[in-house]
Amino acid sequence: xxxxxxxxxxxxxxxxxxxxxxxxxxxxxxxxxxxxxxxxxxxxxxxxxxxxxxxxxxxxxxxxxxxxxxxxxxxxxxxxxxxxxxxxxxxxxxxxxxxxxxxxxxxxxxxxxxxxxxxxxxxxxxxxxxxxxxxxxxxxxxxxxxxxxxxxxxxxxxxxxxxxxxxxxxxxxxxxxxxxxxxxxxxxxxxxxxxxxxxxxxxxxxxxxxxxxxxxxxxxxxx
Numbered sequence: 001x002x003x004x005x006x007x008x009x010x011x012x013x014x015x016x017x018x019x020x021x022x023x024x025x026x027x028x029x030x031x032x033x034x035x036x037x038x039x040x041x042x043x044x045x046x047x048x049x050x051x052x053x054x055x056x057x058x059x060x061x062x063x064x065x066x067x068x069x070x071x072x073x074x075x076x077x078x079x080x081x082x083x084x085x086x087x088x089x090x091x092x093x094x095x096x097x098x099x100x101x102x103x104x105x106x107x108x109x110x111x112x113x114x115x116x117x118x119x120x121x122x123x124x125x126x127x128x129x130x131x132x133x134x135x136x137x138x139x140x141x142x143x144x145x146x147x148x149x150x151x152x153x154x155x156x157x158x159x160x161x162x163x164x165x166x167x168x169x170x171x172x173x174x175x176x177x178x179x180x181x182x183x184x185x186x187x188x189x190x191x192x193x194x195x196x197x198x199x200x201x202x203x204x205x206x207x208x209x210x211x212x213x214x215x216x217x218x219x220x221x222x223x
Contacts, residue, residue: 027144029151036157038139040132040165040174046112047073047127054121057091066125067099073127075103078170082111085123092123132171134162 031037049069051062058066075081081100085092097107111126118124137158168174 027142028146028149029142029144029153030149031154031156032149032151034152036152036161037154038134038137038156038158038161040134040161040171042171042175043131043133045129045131046114047129048114049125050118050122051125052121053085053087053089053092053123055089055091057089057095063095063099066096067102069125070099070103070127075100075105075127077104078130078172079105080108080126080128081105082108082126082128083123084111084114084118084126086118086120087123096123096125130171132165132168132174134158134165137162 049066051058051066053062073079081096083093083096093107100107111124112128114124114126137155139154139158142154165171165174
């Protein structure tokens with residue numbers, strides 16, 4: 001007794017069933033969007049140092065100790081420096097801000113909440129540091145060539161997102177970009193225009209090395 005040949009629809013149904021079975025057992029990719037499933041994850045770490053304060057801010061010895069801590073922590077761009085001063089003495093914030101300025105940073109206003117109490121005459125300086133990574137990359141878990149869902153590989157986006165996470169100077173920018181202001185755009189352009197108007201075109205030419213004198217060849221010039 002001969003079996004009837006499978007029709008085209010039956011073959012497609014069988015292939016689809018096989019594809020779904022492979023997808024369920026981890027053999028076929030299922031992400032049929034153009035968005036990567038692997039995205040950078042931002043982690044924050046907070047470090048603190050208690051310093052002794054006075055009415056004038058920070059003593060020279062405390063400033064030296066705080067600066068040594070900044071140096072040991074390799075303070076730099078992307079770090080946030082804050083201070084928790086129960087006395088709210090502006091001189092303390094000014095002293096910490098001046099030390100942070102040596103590393104190109106400005107003191108932030110809001111300090112993180114931590115456990116424990118500060119003794120009278122003490123302030124707590126915080127460094128908040130962020131890092132970015134893409135967990136799960138690379139991902140070659142789907143090994144089937146069958147792709148009935150027209151899906152992207154689980155490894156899709158891993159290279160780009162991992163490189164961005166590794167190279168970004170401030171990982172916080174991946175969460176919220178830098179906020180601009182009209183002053184940042186207008187002031188530099190106005191300053192450049194003002195300098196050009198003040199020194200005049202001839203001076204600009206001299207600064208660019210073109211000179212304002214005669215252009216005739218000298219004794220050693222070309223004939």
